[in-house]
Amino acid sequence: MTDRPHTGPPRMADVATVAGVSMKTVSNVINGVDKVSAPTRQRVLSAIDEIGYLPNLSARNLARGRAGVIALVVPGLELPYFASLAGKVVEAAERRGWLVLIHQTGGDAATERAALEGNFAQRIDGLIVSSQTTGPEELAARASTVPLVMLGNRAFDPGTPHVDIDNHGAGKMAVQHLVAGGCRRIAMIGASSLLAPAPRTQGFLEALQEHGLPLRPDLLRQIPENTGDAGESATEDLLECVDELPDGIVAITDWVAQGVMRALLRHEVRIPQDVAVIGFDDIPYARTYYPSLTSIAPDRRQVAARALDVLDRLISHPSDRVEDVEARAPLRLLVRESTRTPS
Amino acid sequence: MTDRPHTGPPRMADVATVAGVSMKTVSNVINGVDKVSAPTRQRVLSAIDEIGYLPNLSARNLARGRAGVIALVVPGLELPYFASLAGKVVEAAERRGWLVLIHQTGGDAATERAALEGNFAQRIDGLIVSSQTTGPEELAARASTVPLVMLGNRAFDPGTPHVDIDNHGAGKMAVQHLVAGGCRRIAMIGASSLLAPAPRTQGFLEALQEHGLPLRPDLLRQIPENTGDAGESATEDLLECVDELPDGIVAITDWVAQGVMRALLRHEVRIPQDVAVIGFDDIPYARTYYPSLTSIAPDRRQVAARALDVLDRLISHPSDRVEDVEARAPLRLLVRESTRTPS
DNA sequence: CTGAAAGCGCTTACAG
DNA sequence: CTGAAAGCGCTTACAG
Numbered sequence: 001m002t003d004r005p006h007t008g009p010p011r012m013a014d015v016a017t018v019a020g021v022s023m024k025t026v027s028n029v030i031n032g033v034d035k036v037s038a039p040t041r042q043r044v045l046s047a048i049d050e051i052g053y054l055p056n057l058s059a060r061n062l063a064r065g066r067a068g069v070i071a072l073v074v075p076g077l078e079l080p081y082f083a084s085l086a087g088k089v090v091e092a093a094e095r096r097g098w099l100v101l102i103h104q105t106g107g108d109a110a111t112e113r114a115a116l117e118g119n120f121a122q123r124i125d126g127l128i129v130s131s132q133t134t135g136p137e138e139l140a141a142r143a144s145t146v147p148l149v150m151l152g153n154r155a156f157d158p159g160t161p162h163v164d165i166d167n168h169g170a171g172k173m174a175v176q177h178l179v180a181g182g183c184r185r186i187a188m189i190g191a192s193s194l195l196a197p198a199p200r201t202q203g204f205l206e207a208l209q210e211h212g213l214p215l216r217p218d219l220l221r222q223i224p225e226n227t228g229d230a231g232e233s234a235t236e237d238l239l240e241c242v243d244e245l246p247d248g249i250v251a252i253t254d255w256v257a258q259g260v261m262r263a264l265l266r267h268e269v270r271i272p273q274d275v276a277v278i279g280f281d282d283i284p285y286a287r288t289y290y291p292s293l294t295s296i297a298p299d300r301r302q303v304a305a306r307a308l309d310v311l312d313r314l315i316s317h318p319s320d321r322v323e324d325v326e327a328r329a330p331l332r333l334l335v336r337e338s339t340r341t342p343s
Numbered sequence: 344m345t346d347r348p349h350t351g352p353p354r355m356a357d358v359a360t361v362a363g364v365s366m367k368t369v370s371n372v373i374n375g376v377d378k379v380s381a382p383t384r385q386r387v388l389s390a391i392d393e394i395g396y397l398p399n400l401s402a403r404n405l406a407r408g409r410a411g412v413i414a415l416v417v418p419g420l421e422l423p424y425f426a427s428l429a430g431k432v433v434e435a436a437e438r439r440g441w442l443v444l445i446h447q448t449g450g451d452a453a454t455e456r457a458a459l460e461g462n463f464a465q466r467i468d469g470l471i472v473s474s475q476t477t478g479p480e481e482l483a484a485r486a487s488t489v490p491l492v493m494l495g496n497r498a499f500d501p502g503t504p505h506v507d508i509d510n511h512g513a514g515k516m517a518v519q520h521l522v523a524g525g526c527r528r529i530a531m532i533g534a535s536s537l538l539a540p541a542p543r544t545q546g547f548l549e550a551l552q553e554h555g556l557p558l559r560p561d562l563l564r565q566i567p568e569n570t571g572d573a574g575e576s577a578t579e580d581l582l583e584c585v586d587e588l589p590d591g592i593v594a595i596t597d598w599v600a601q602g603v604m605r606a607l608l609r610h611e612v613r614i615p616q617d618v619a620v621i622g623f624d625d626i627p628y629a630r631t632y633y634p635s636l637t638s639i640a641p642d643r644r645q646v647a648a649r650a651l652d653v654l655d656r657l658i659s660h661p662s663d664r665v666e667d668v669e670a671r672a673p674l675r676l677l678v679r680e681s682t683r684t685p686s
Numbered sequence: 687c688t689g690a691a692a693g694c695g696c697t698t699a700c701a702g
Numbered sequence: 703c704t705g706a707a708a709g710c711g712c713t714t715a716c717a718g
Contacts, residue, residue: 023706054465058401058411059694062710063697064698077430083427090445094464104430266633364689370712378687402711402713406711699707
């Protein structure tokens, strides 16, 4: 052990002493700024290893004028979808040297607005927001200049950096899968208004048409919020009001789908024999429901990685044109017990 | 707007200028160290408000010799139990001025060991570990001196700071609830070995005895890991091997309970009419299963708050006696559809 | 209570 | 490529 005239954890100066170089060189090796000759580089790396040096990020960030922290704003980690997403974001951020401040709004609009403005207990360098309630209006009203990336399936103005999935395609994909399994009367729980159909509903409608299936307005149900409870009561309602049962149900999210399945099971409707059910998001528990739930979802790891790519870019080059900073994650269909496969 | 000879976000020096005091006084007001006269204090607070000052935590932490970061080590945010726990820890930490580095081990033993040693990409001031796999042996082998608080239902050596629930009491409570609902043949999925029963199993056994119910070894099932799959196959096994069905099942976790319910439903066993099911943890989705799951769990907010109390203490007073740093969170029984209530 | 100043451990022009 | 030094924005003895 080389003795250092210093108590406490090793500092960059200690590395420099051990390696017999200047701090500048150590810094160069660590941050890969200037070129360092291979042998020098090796000596520095050995010294780092020998004394167990770990950069002091407080000092680094102070010198760089950064916080080293990005915030992830979600309704809450109680919701498996956001929890899983947060896990992927944390991982992707760790790889890029960011620390993630997870901020839970509890779905509260005021809390969310404050978060959009970057009002946290600490300074942050950037912001990722995944929310059901933030839309174009809220974003237009934003005053903060903290770089922001939106996540999720809301429609945004063209100028908003966001990572999204192909919702139109997802809606089509759901119908196609149900039709392939033999469904002909397909309902949608959590559809948007037909007057201004959201992309997923649009895809749903388009696929019906492509397969020559009639549009039955009474099988399209709007719900006040995308929760299990809302899905359950909408399905109860559907079961009572409709003269003939649907043979397939597209639920706007997996969570809603679970409510749908609860209602069906309570009415002793068999899944998928009587009614097939498909959701979106692939929440962790979709695969452990009974029956397990077929779902359409992007690879969340990819969503997180793209969001961080975009955010990194916005932080490093604030002047980048926003048109370039949209990204779409590819979709996967995860077939499980709640739907029939083509025979 | 007061003009400042400075670009970038306002600094403490700017607050001092505006308030007409020294930086020391501003610091005193913010950190509440020395007494500051009420009028001075007011002037400082107004100045902070006026120029929108937010302390630079990198600078503060650098000066204090802290990282300002604690790590939370969990298997993964895909698991609703740990996700929910992480949410509570993040909230409790935010209130105390800590930033939480969430580290997911994926259940990997080597990754977990590295985390126990505090080997992260960044320096941390303390560590909270919630894990199914870390036990007394791993902790005894620990070399790091980074303050650590363990969370969860494992048995630890007396010297380990940890926040726990009364597992023995939880086991008893589960049986008592089932018995109150009329159950007489009670099984346990995820029991520990009878040779060295863990507290929860012990409580289970004790409660059986207190109610004069015989111990039926074939109704006690060990499982390799606490997952839905393991619970499902153990229950399948139980249903096939046993001559008479149990009328109540205690599952070691809610996740396991879900597997139990899957197996029961598949065999067209009615819940709770034929078999009542109770789990532990109150994972977010327990209440949306069909049938919704009765569960015993602590208030996770309290668990998180206590863990941070303990960790705060360990960080501030490293010499504190460890006997003082254990904490137990009170239990709640959440009665739902999967069990019968006393008639 | 207040002020001037050193120091935390980095990064980064700047001069060699 | 290297070195000496200023500066990031705080905290905290220290002298008043």
